[in-house]
Amino acid sequence: MIELRGVHKGFGENRVLQGVDLTIASGTSMVIIGGSGTGKSVLLKCILGLVRPDAGSITLDGQDVTTADRDAFLARFGMLFQGGALFDSLRVWENVAFRLVRGPKALPKAQARDLAVEKLRRVGLKPEVADLYPAELSGGMQKRVGLARAIAAEPEIIFFDEPTTGLDPIMAGVINELIREIVVEMGATAMTITHDMSSVRAIADNVAMLHGGVIRWTGPVSEMDATPDPYVQQFIHGRADGPIESVR
């Protein structure tokens, strides 16, 4: 279980997170929604330790993430980045097997390659893709490779940062389905940040809305449409009028 209590983070004068409280139960899929610039990515990076919070606590299964052994902590995570964040200088299979060929439990190269090809197949990519470089792939294929890399070491927790941004609706639907299937199949805890409502409905067990540096509303996705919270209603229906200023 991931628990955030009173998490604050600012960059200069800009107070991005102003006391975030959130609980993500093990084996569930939490989707964080919110407008651009509301700090969704910062929140995710705080959990991973890529950004250090100014105040508050973040615990994973009761252990403070800032004091945990970094390698052991990160070994439990997989992450799909918004732009894929694939390493340009490495072939696709080397990207997917990056974690598998390094560290104390490193696999032999041939075995790691086979595993990478298997993961690529799992995300709908043919084995021929394995020897290409990321620059030779389309945006949708890069997202799939990023997904294969995120699940390669079979992590307990997977983070998805804007998984469908920049994709056409069909490819977005394919990625959403893949994420849902993989999370259910692996029994992993998932945290996704997005403002794509079709992703929310496809991926989420629970939804949390981040606005003004705090969690405005959180609950099961089945209750999202019925909530009277005006912020959630404005956001999920994409209205210009409402408490959220359209010009930020």
Next chain:
Amino acid sequence: MTALLGAVGRPVLQAIAAVGRVVLFAAAVVGHILRPPFYFREFGVALLQIGWFSLPVVGLTAIFTGGALALQIYAGGSRFNAEAVVPQIVAIGITRELGPVLGGLMVAARVASSIAAEIGTMKVTEQIDALVTLSTNPLKYLAVPRVLAATLAMPVLVATGDAIGIMGGWLVGITRLDFNSAAYLKNTLDFLEVWDVGSGLVKGAVFGFIVALMGCYHGMHSARGAQGVGAATKAAVVSASVLILAANYVLTEVFFTS
């Protein structure tokens, strides 16, 4: 008055802070060199990129510099009947100063820029964050192999540049200045001392360290967007070039004035 002090003090404090950050970065890189894990493949690639692919530019710089130096020394020496010292002065000028300094500056232009642009792009496309999430220290994976490769490759480049630069002087000497080929080479070899070459190689190692360090530092501290990467690339080349010239003066003081 307060505003004036602020205007003067702020950039001074910023400069001191920047120096501190670079020193801490350098200390962290050096501290990681001997600690596992070691990324041999990345080291090999860096050695190839920095050492092997810089040979043409260093060689061309050296041959033209050696040739021009021979012409200048001959023209200057003729004012007091000292034309015969061309081989000796070309050799000492190339090995002690021009070989390492011009080689270092050319490598700074070629390598510091490419390292800063590559790492800067990795930063803005979240590849460095991805390394962290994959339990890999970016400093160790990106900076250590490049800094180590540049530090080891530069002396080899300088030695090659020395030989080509002296050859440039010899070519001009025998084709344009009527020197006897065997006598030119004999004068060169008789005059040169081991430390003339050795000091240049030590300078080369220091300059290689500076070049890769500046490339990595500015790449890793690149701001967002194409403009940020461009600024990081420019800062890497300028800072590496200035530091090379400053370090050259300090090393020359240490090596040759005591």
